[in-house]
Amino acid sequence: MKIKYMSPSSGRMLREDDRVVNIADLAEESLGRKGFEFIADTTEHAAPEGMVYIALQVLDDAVIASYETEPDGLITGDAFTGVLLPVGDVTYGRFKKIKLSSGKIKAYKGV
Secondary structure, three states: OOOOOOOOHOOEEEOOOEEEEEHHHHHHHHHOOOEEEEEEEOEEEEEOOOOOOEEEEEEEEEEEEEEEOOHOOOOOOOOOOOOEOOOOOOOEEEEEEEEEEEEEEEEEEEE
């Protein structure tokens, strides 16, 4: 369905990939509507097909051993691996894979 214009009251938004989405759905997704994966081991975890991890919430001081992001979710700056992330830290991004050296996190799923 092509929409000729977007009115503020429609609740719709046109994404860069030409998909039309509802703003309320995006808000709910950013708050964990798609669920999360509890990670407390040193095995590599991959987001389900067609999804990514949109936020990593630290439950027990954690160190990331490795990760992979989507091309549009690259992390820039200094190395992100091997750094202690304290309890309560929340890191947002578009992670396809994550592997811990230590700690426990909730990896929230999104699209």
